[in-house]
Amino acid sequence: MRSPLLAACAASLLFGSVAQAQTIYPIDRAEMLVGARFDFKVEFAGPVDPAKVSVTLNGKDHSEVFRRPVVIVDGEDNRNQASLLLHDVTLNEPGTYKVRASDGTSTREITWTVYATGPRKAKNVILFIGDGMSPAHRVAARLLSKQIAEGKALGKLAIDDMPQMALVATAGMDSIITDSANSASAYATGHKSSVNAMGVYADRTADPFDDPRVENIASLVKRRLGMAVGIVTNTEIEDATPAAMIAHTRRRAEYDRIVEHFFAAQPDVILGGGLANFLPKGAPGAKRRDDKDYVAKFKDAGYAYATTGKQLASVVATRPNKLLGLFNLGNMDGALDRRFLKGGTVWKYPDQPDLTEQVSAALDVLSRNPAGxxxxxxxxxxxxxxxxxxxxRAVYDTIMLDNAVRLARDWAKARGDDTLILVVADHNHPISLIGTIDDDMAKAPDKPLRERVRVYADAGFPNYPAPDRQGYPARVDVSRRLAIFSASSPDYYETFRPKLDNPNDPTVAGDEKGAFKANDAYKNAPGAMFRLGNLSKLINASVHSGEDVILTAMGPGSERVRGSMDNTDVFRVMVEALGLGASDITGQINR
Ligand SMILES: [Zn+2]
Structure with a gap:
């Protein structure tokens, strides 16, 4: 019988030898669109003798395959290590590629799949992302905006009312839990990445801009088909999800540089918040660390510019070819604050457009490009x-997403369905709808507020007022509200009530450096209860979770959306619909 100790030693030896072998980017089992650009990197564990190094693809030397001379960098990052890096290479023949990298002593072999596509089916692609949208958000949005009677919804959300649906796995290459950077990057590039990284494989060097890049869909559609590109959000435009469509960095917090990547990529429509990092240092509200004025630069490059909803409408009426709209120094305010409560920064930015207005403006500008x-x-x-x-607030912004999807769906229908529409979350949040919170204390007089949380048959149905035409109930502080709780939290005070003045702010800086504690501002709210968190004190908020997310789709090419998928497959659905690897296009590339 093998002793457990010996087995453990054998396992550690095995992993030990793997750790010594080369790291290759793109990673093992990467699936790549034929002709898409990528940086090829081999990281050797230590210094190498170039004469002994061999890097081959299907047995052919890499310099022959990529038609580039061998460049080995010694002392990478001032460490005793060597690497090989080739920028912007392509593989123009579909098939399986066995990539072998040897330093003369250890060898690593991985496999890539390079795929072509059929002919183009869709003229346009619209990718809607509900950031962190969980099934609970969807159900709550349905209950509030469609209402329910005797257990049956009185209507369908546009995001649910689509012929195709799939579950999408969201893990990154470094972790089972993803953030918005690497999850959006998987959609944009078809490659896995790491937390905080977008458009790159996060390598071992410190520089957040030297990591091996992979081409994104914005670049591909422009380069290959002359299509227009639009990026629309209600967060800062430099934030992870919008930035991942355009930028390449290992560190999502590099907002100044991300603005530079937007400028270099020149997407035709850019709408969102995040003005602060477009403004030169010293300008009111500016966060840039240099003197560059990116609003002026974009204007000089031919972009029409708007900072309010009114301006957006009037600028779009002039039929611009390029459009930049930045409606807040930071994130834009959500639907609940803008329409009803006037909290957040609405006092400062009273005329921020709704996501539906942003989408409508984007469709106006983008649809004038005959190439889609x-x-x-x-x-x-x-x-x-x-x-x-x-x-x-999260549920109202889910309703807003639904309105934007309905608008796009109606727009596509009116054109004869030439547009692939996808609606997906980028990762889950561990929140659940567990019942209602009922203020009728007659059922439990003099009991703590938690006794108002009703479950099973006691939960019944909420009593929000009938929604307005946009699907929003005019009040959230009704007497029987949805009870939605997170399975992850810092220490905080649970008030069991909506926050009517400003968005919730559950934590403040704690006494130890870098730590957080419950925000005392809610301590004396009637009936508030201290809730001991289940997360490290270094975390100030609820966190993402690793469950699959829901993808719904309609339009040409949507038939590939079904069953269980990986987040990298979403990219593949889009490039298949656009025929980005069709033989007529790849034929041109090969020439
Ligand atoms: Zn998040």
């Missing part, structure tokens, strides 16, 4: 409000 367009639309505050345990 790719448009990404994010309802991004769903995620941010959910981190803050502010479920009402």
């Amino acid at each position: 367009f790719f448009l990404m639309v994010e309802s991004g505050m769903i995620d941010k409000y959910t981190h803050l345990l502010d479920m009402e």
Whole structure:
């Protein structure tokens, strides 16, 4: 019988030798679109003798396959290590590629799949992302905006009313839990990435801009088909999801540089918040660390510019070819604040457009390109409000996403369905709808507020007022509300009530450096209860979770959306619909 100790030693030896072998980017089992650009990198564990190094693809030397001379960098990152890096290479023949990298002592072999596509089916692609949108958000949005009677919804959400549906796995290459950077990057590039990274494989060096890049869909559709590109969000435009469509960096917080990537890529439509990093240092509200004025630069490059909803409408009426709209220094305010409560920064920015107005403006501009367009639309505050345990605001922004999807769907129908529409979350939040919160204390007089949380048959149905024409009930502070709680939290005070003044702010800086504690501002709210968190004190909010997310789709090419998929497959659905690897296109590439 093998002793457990020996087995453990054998396992560690095995992993030890793997750790010594080369790391190759793109990674093992990467699936790549034929002709898409990528950086090829081999990281050797230590210094190498170039004469002994061999890097081959299907047995052919890499310099022959990529038609580039061998460049080995020694002392990478001032460490005793060597690497090989080739920028912007392509593989122009579909098939299986066995990639072998040897330093003369150890060898690593991985496999890539390079795929072609059929002919183009869709003229346009619209990718809607509900950031952090969980099944609970969807159900709550349905209950509030469609209502329910005797257990049957009185209507369908546009996001659910689509012929195709799939579950999408969201893990990144470094973790089972993803953030918005690497999850959006998987949609945009078809490659896995790491937390905080977009458009790159996060390598071992410190520089957040030297990591091996992979081409994104915005670049592909422009380069290959001359299509227009639009990026629309209600978060900062530099934030992870919108940025991942355009930028390449290992560190999503590099907002100044991400603006530069937007400028270099020149998407035809850019609408969102995040003005602060477009403004030169010293300008009111500016966050840039240099003197560059990116609003002026975009204007000089021919972009019409708007900062309010009114301006957006009047600028679009002039039929611009390029459009930049930045409606807030930071994130835009969500639907609940803009329409009803006037909290957040609405006092400062009273005329921020709704996501539906942004989408309508984007469709106006982009649809004038005869070659079609790719448009990404994010309802991004769903995620941010959910981190803050502010479920009402998150649900209202889910309703807003649904309105934007309905608008796009009606627009596509009127054109004869030439547009692939996808609606997906980028990752889940661990929130659940567990019942209602009922203020009728006659059922439990003098009991703590938690006794108002009704479950099973006691939960019954909420009593929000009938929604307005946009699907929003005019009040959230009704006497029987949805009870939605997160399975992850810091220490905080649970008030069991919607926050009517401003978005919830559950934590403040704690006494130890870097730690957080419950925000005392809610301590004396009537009936508030201290809730001991289940997360590290270094975490100030609820966190993402690793469950699959829902993808719904309609239009040409949507038939590939079904069953269980990986987040990298979403990219493949889009490039298949656009025929980005069709033989007529790849034929041109090969020449
Ligand atoms: Zn998040």
